[in-house]
Amino acid sequence: MPTIKDVANLAGLSVATVSRAMNGTGYVSEKAREKIHQAINELNYSPNEVARSLYQKKSKLIGLLLPDISNPFFPLVAKGVEDFLQKKGYQVILGNIQEDNEKANEYLRAFEQNNVAGILSAVENKNRTQSNIPTVVLDRIDQDVEYGVYSDDLQGGELAAEAILKGDPKKVVVIAGPESVTRARDRLLSVEYTLKKAQVPYALVKSTSFLLEDATLTAKQVFLEHPTVDSVIAPSDTHAIAIMQEAYHHGVKIPEQLQVIGYDDIPISKLVVPRLTTIHQPAYQVGYKGAEMLFALINDQFIEQKKIILPVHLEERETVRNGGTPIE
């Protein structure tokens, strides 16, 4: 592969002159520029991405901030992101913060230092708007987000509550997602609204995170505090599967004695026994559409819709009584 030195030799100029011409950092005569241009063409010279990034002030790197890569929802988002960006010649720098906001700031600094062209963030972080790097928020949303792609939580909460209502619930427990996650709050709001409208009482159990370990603890708490529970609305499939596990230990039959609905539709939810009824979130599409929007943003293209809300739907499987058919 030809180097900048080869270009300089062929052009009969110093490397410094060629470098000046390429970086626009000093005076280079018209004649020299022409020679450099010819040499570049003749040698089919292409500077590597790092040199190009310095030259163009933009790299072909995108920073991707994820809350927890071991939560099966986020690898699907990452897959969508990658599938779009790879087609456009961009690479993804991964930032997995493992639900630790201090790490988010470290990653944002690292993204900046690596001169990323843009950031896709699925992390609730107040600091993200301070940088002037084009940013699209994925999945999570708060008031001050300008560009974002997420799915419809109000619709999702309503669908989940309606499915449970069809199953003649006597003692409903609603597990609330972490309070710090705005989207979990919206979902909860919609669940509560739908239950109240139907005049069905319910108990709330708070969960602290979407981490697997925490979901298991929350499931134990549900059975401890509400031994007569016969219906659970969970904030994630992980929580729902933890509830199924705990029900098994208590000898409680699903869905006959306990119906449970998840949220997300992670791949494994189709494979557990019985198969988990859940709200399908278009995780892959969130990643793909988000990357598409970021690409438009980076390339100063017109963005018709700054916030895209994707629809969700009920996946009727085997953990809700009456098959969980939505109310017509």
Place this chain on the structure above:
Amino acid sequence: MPTIKDVANLAGLSVATVSRAMNGTGYVSEKAREKIHQAINELNYSPNEVARSLYQKKSKLIGLLLPDISNPFFPLVAKGVEDFLQKKGYQVILGNIQEDNEKANEYLRAFEQNNVAGILSAVENKNRTQSNIPTVVLDRIDQDVEYGVYSDDLQGGELAAEAILKGDPKKVVVIAGPESVTRARDRLLSVEYTLKKAQVPYALVKSTSFLLEDATLTAKQVFLEHPTVDSVIAPSDTHAIAIMQEAYHHGVKIPEQLQVIGYDDIPISKLVVPRLTTIHQPAYQVGYKGAEMLFALINDQFIEQKKIILPVHLEERETVRNGGTPIE
């Protein structure tokens, strides 16, 4: 933040000269060097990572090649990689090839163009040795790998077969992992050796990949071809969970009528009902130790052990008869 221009102004030199000095691309007098040095100190100037990468010929980026990020095993590997590298100030560029070898080559080119300091590859790819970028292979292994971290497949295959043998098997089906994956072949070899030594006959069913969709098809095939199967040795937890699902549809009780053992110990295997007995692979450790080895390689440190084989162990849970206690 001070720029190279500020350094040049303060030093009373041209940007081209400062750039020459920093990049070592041409003659710069001792006196000029001293002035530049002083100006850099005075301004507390630090070139950004891209500039530094060009200057040092090494970046703080590591390329991570994964076969399939939606297989829950690999996010754990990625987590280990990230946890080590973040402490050292390195960032990870993600390359998820989705079991498509053509993509692996594209990613390797992209890593090279981005001037990565090293590569961690969990992908079986013959081309990887052609580049001179320091590379450590994770999880997968073939003959020509120089540096690698993986877990003990011979031990794992033996432990899986022994657990199944304890459960008094009448009709054993062994699901073979994809033929292209050397480690799956080693595991299979060890399973077959252990069964033959015990003089227990078995049938083989081939699987084409570790993708969820393929695992589901393979599970269907097992029941179709071997309706009297009472023991399954699976090449991954995903395959084992697919078998559990299929057993449920056939009204077959686990472990009474059908015992099944997985491989990997992905997070969800603790949560399925009944809880999956499996071989625990130290996925996080594979990532962490691999990153540690790569860091040593990049920094020309002495590497005591070029191939690290980590031990596995049997996770006794509920899907193997007799609790799957290993033979003493």
